[in-house]
Amino acid sequence: MALATNLGFPRIGAGRELKQALEAYWDGQIPAGELLRTAAALRRRHWELQRQAGIDVVPAGDFSLYDHVLDTACMVGAVPARYGWDPAGGGEVPLDVYFAMARGTPGQGVPALEMTKWFDTNYHYIVPELAPDQTFRLASRKVVEEFREARALGLAARPVLLGPVSFLLLAKVREAAGVPSGARLALLDGLLPVYGQVLRELQAAGATWVQLDEPFLALDLDEPARAAFRRAYAALAQAAPGLKLFLATYFEGLRDNLELALSLPVQALHLDLVRDPGQLEQVLAAGVPPTLHLSLGVVDGRNVWRADLEAALEVLERARQALGPERIFVAPSCSLLHVPIDLELETAFDPEIKGWLAFAKQKLEEVAVLTRALNEGRAAVAGALAASRAAVAARLGSPRRTRPEVQARLARLGPGDARRR
Numbered sequence: 001m002a003l004a005t006n007l008g009f010p011r012i013g014a015g016r017e018l019k020q021a022l023e024a025y026w027d028g029q030i031p032a033g034e035l036l037r038t039a040a041a042l043r044r045r046h047w048e049l050q051r052q053a054g055i056d057v058v059p060a061g062d063f064s065l066y067d068h069v070l071d072t073a074c075m076v077g078a079v080p081a082r083y084g085w086d087p088a089g090g091g092e093v094p095l096d097v098y099f100a101m102a103r104g105t106p107g108q109g110v111p112a113l114e115m116t117k118w119f120d121t122n123y124h125y126i127v128p129e130l131a132p133d134q135t136f137r138l139a140s141r142k143v144v145e146e147f148r149e150a151r152a153l154g155l156a157a158r159p160v161l162l163g164p165v166s167f168l169l170l171a172k173v174r175e176a177a178g179v180p181s182g183a184r185l186a187l188l189d190g191l192l193p194v195y196g197q198v199l200r201e202l203q204a205a206g207a208t209w210v211q212l213d214e215p216f217l218a219l220d221l222d223e224p225a226r227a228a229f230r231r232a233y234a235a236l237a238q239a240a241p242g243l244k245l246f247l248a249t250y251f252e253g254l255r256d257n258l259e260l261a262l263s264l265p266v267q268a269l270h271l272d273l274v275r276d277p278g279q280l281e282q283v284l285a286a287g288v289p290p291t292l293h294l295s296l297g298v299v300d301g302r303n304v305w306r307a308d309l310e311a312a313l314e315v316l317e318r319a320r321q322a323l324g325p326e327r328i329f330v331a332p333s334c335s336l337l338h339v340p341i342d343l344e345l346e347t348a349f350d351p352e353i354k355g356w357l358a359f360a361k362q363k364l365e366e367v368a369v370l371t372r373a374l375n376e377g378r379a380a381v382a383g384a385l386a387a388s389r390a391a392v393a394a395r396l397g398s399p400r401r402t403r404p405e406v407q408a409r410l411a412r413l414g415p416g417d418a419r420r421r
Contacts, residue, residue, distance in 0.1 A: 001325055001326060001375050002316075002320070002325040002326075002328040002329070002330055002371050002374045002375055003056040003057055003328075003329050003330070003371065004054055004055050004056045004057075004329075004330050004331075004364075004367050004368045004370075004371035005055065005056060005057045005158070005295065005329045005330065005331045005367075006050055006055050006057075006058060006059055006331060006332060006336065006364060006367070007059060007062075007160070007211065007213075007248055007250075007270065007297075007301070007331055007332060007334060007335045007336075008059050008062035008160060008334075008335025008336060008337050009046050009050065009058075009059065009062060009063075009335070009336050009337070009360060010046075010336060010337055010339065010340070010341050010360050011042070011062075011063050011064055011337070012341075013042050013045075013341075014341045014342055014345055017038055017041075017042060018038065018039065018042055018065075021034070021035050021038040021039070022035065022065065022066075026099070026103070032095050035065075039063065039065060040149065042063070043063050043146065043149060043150075044149075044153065046063070047060075047150055047153060047155055047157075048153075049342075049361060049364075050364055051155060053361055053364035053365045053367075053368055054364070054365060054367070054368025054369075054371070054372075055364055055367065055368065056156060056371075057156050057157065057158050057209075057329075058150065058155055058156070058157050058158070059157070059158055059159075059160045059211065059335075060143070060146050060147040060149070060150040060155075060157040060158065060159050060160065061142065061143035061146045061147060061159045061160045061161065062160045062335065062337075063146060065098070066098070066099070066102045066126070067102065067124075067125050067126045068125070068162060069118075069125040069126055069127075069128065069162060069167070069170055070098065070101060070102055070113075070125070070126040070128075071140070071142055071143075072128070072161070072162045072167050073101070073126070073128040073167075073171075074092075074093040074098055074101075074139060074140040074142075075138065075139065075140040075141075075142065075143070075194070075198065076136040076137070076138070076139065076167075076191060076194045076195075077093070077135075077136055077137045077138070077139035077194075078128050078129070078130055078134065078136065078171075079093055079097060079101065079139070080101075080113075080129050080131075080174070082110055083097050083100050083101055083110065084097070085097045087135070087137060087139065091139075092139050092140050092141065093139050093140050100112070101113050101126065102126055112126075113126045113127055113128070113129055114126070114127040114129070114172070115127065119215060119251050120251060121251075121302065121338055122338070123337060123338060125170065127170065127171065127172055128167065128170065128171035128172070129171070129172060129174055130168075130171050130172070130173050130174065130184070130187060131173070131174050132173055132174070132183070134173075134187050134190070135190060136187075136190050136191050136193075136194045137194060138194050138197050138198065141198075141201065143159050143160070143161060143198065143202070144159075144198070144201050144202055144205055146159075147159045147202060147205055147206075147207060148205050151205070151206055157207075158207070158209045158210065158211050158246060159202050159207050159209075159210050159211065160210075160211045160213065161195070161198065161210060161211065161212050161213070162212075162213050163212040163213055163214035163232075163247075164188065164191050164192060164195050164212075164232050164236075165185070165188070165214060165216060165225065165228050165229050165232050166213065166214045166215055166216045167191070168184045168185055168187060168188060168191065168228075169184060169185070169216050169225065171184055172184075185224055185225065185228045188228050188231065188232060189231075192232060192235045192236070192239075195236060195239070196235065196236065196239030196240070197239075199236065199239045199240040199243055200239060200240045202240075202243070203240045203242070203243045207243065208243070208244060209243075209244045209245075209246050209267075209268070210243060210244070210245060210246065211246040211248055212236070212245060212246065212247055212248065212266075213248045213250075214229070214247060214248065214249055215248075215249060215250055215251055217229070217247075217249040217254060217257050217260070217261055218249050218250065218251050218252035218253065218254060218255075218257070218272070218275075219252070220256070221256075221257060221260075226257075226260055229260060229264065230260070230263070230264070233245070233247075233264040233265055233266060234265060237265035237266070244266075244267040244268065245265075245266040245267055245268070246266070246267065246268040246270065246293075246295065247261065247264060247266040247268065247269050247270065248270040248295070249261065249269070249270060249271065249272065250270065250272040250275070250297065250301075250333060250334035250335075251272060251275060251334060252272065252275050252276060253271075253272065253275065253276025253278070253279035253282075254271070254276075254279055254282075254283075255276075255279070258279070258282060258283065258286055259286065262283070262286055262287070262288070262289065262292070266292070267291060267292065267293060268292065268293040268294070268295055268329065269283075269292060269293070269294060269295065270294075270295035270296075270297060270329075270331065271283065271294060271295065271296060271297060272297045272333045272334060273296055273297050273298050273315055273333065274297060274298065274299075274300045274301075274302075274333035275333065277315065280294075280296070280315060280318065280319060281318075284318075284319075284322050288322070288323060288327075292327070293327045293328065293329060294319060294323060294327060294328060294329070295328075295329035295330075295331050296315065296316060296319055296328060296329065296330060296331065297331050297332055297333035297334065298312035298315055298316060298330065298331075298333070298370065299312065299331070299332045299333065299363050299366050299367050299370070300332070300333055300363075301332035301333045301334040301335060301336050301337075301338060301339065301363070302333065302334060302338045302339070303339070304339055304340065304357050304358065304359060305356060305357065305358065305395070306355075306356055306357060306358040306362070306366070306388065306391050306392070306395075307358065307363070307366045307388065308388065308392045309366060309369060309370060309373075309381075309384065309385050309388035309389075310385055310388065310389060312366075312370055313370055313373050313374070313378070313385070316328065316330060316370060316373075316374050317374070320374055325374055325375060328374065330367050330370050330371040330374065331367060332363055332364075332367060336360040336363060336364070339359055339360050339363065340359040340360065341359055341360050341361060342359055342360065342361040342362075343357050343358065343359040343361070343362050344361070352394070352398065352400070353400070355391055355394065356391060356394070356395040366388075369381050369384045369385075373385070
């Protein structure tokens with residue numbers, strides 16, 4: 001049976017509760033405990049929303065007070081010395097150091113870490129700052145603690161980690177400008193034992209799958225980076241035997257990295273079939289190992305439009321024909337971090353336009369509908385498919401989107417109109 005899954009959920013809260021709590025904490029209006037209680041309440045609410053939407057496996061550890069790349073830097077103890085945290089002290093990175101890395105400490109003249117865009121999205125991440133002789137150790141158990149929270153609520157949860165290779169490639173090395181990827185990847189062997197320890201702790205906490213996000217697999221890679229992926233996943237596969245690794249790529253197709261991704265010792269591979277719909281056929285033609293599940297990202301995680309459910313279902317049915325339903329996860333194309341939470345909360349939208357939209361909650365409902373169709377047949381979701389068909393047709397045919405006068409002008413163009421006088 002195929003499962004409905006999700007890679008990540010928005011953090012801010014339907015009423016921007018996280019933003020308000022953060023600003024109150026930074027202004028000294030509330031203590032750290034109240035901020036953390038607000039965060040925990042948001043996680044519970046978001047998990048319950050996902051469960052009610054029909055998601056079989058929810059992500060845990062995707063929540064962040066500020067940024068998931070910064071969370072990863074804290075997890076592995078990559079804290080520059082100027083923030084006053086002693087990595088040899090044995091403790092975890094405290095909240096004030098975490099926020100100092102994100103925002104700086106203006107009163108003390110300590111600048112924040114650099115911030116830059118997360119691939120080609122409008123999200124910005126904190127750039128980890130590493131030393132050429134950087135050492136790593138486990139300095140935050142956030143992902144383990146949040147996975148335990150989800151388990152305590154009776155949820156089937158999959159912990160989410162930024163993968164080790166992408167973490168290093170997203171970072172910069174101090175004291176060297178324009179450092180090539182090989183210099184950063186030289187730190188991999190010291191980083192992998194920390195990831196191995198996290199995997200073992202997650203397995204001990206009851207995890208059966210762990211999601212490792214490696215978006216760099218969708219970019220051009222040089223040979224040192226390819227070798228780093230092979231080395232990293234060979235080590236991670238041995239770190240916690242029996243724990244299943246879910247490798248997530250997104251924002252583009254695998255293309256030249258397809259053979260590499262299929263060769264890695266993981267049990268599931270996520271494909272962004274919104275950005276590159278044709279890669280499913282490429283993966284199937286290349287030969288999917290018999291032990292590998294495919295996670296198929298057929299609902300767009302980066303925009304606010306409703307999915308064309310019939311088109312998405314045709315893709316899923318092709319995969320089912322090749323693999324059977326038991327080896328398929330249905331999912332958004334990427335984390336839903338990039339979209340608003342719930343369309344139902346919007347009361348001022350034009351009704352016509354509102355009928356074209358889907359926010360995070362509605363996108364998860366689309367994932368659930370597609371999963372049910374895959375498992376029970378199209379007749380089981382005939383109403384949802386008909387509604388999707390009508391919404392797609394209404395949007396495509398609306399004069400708000402397609403203006404007849406523009407179409408008429410385009411139709412009158414001839415070969416000579418493409419040449420300057």
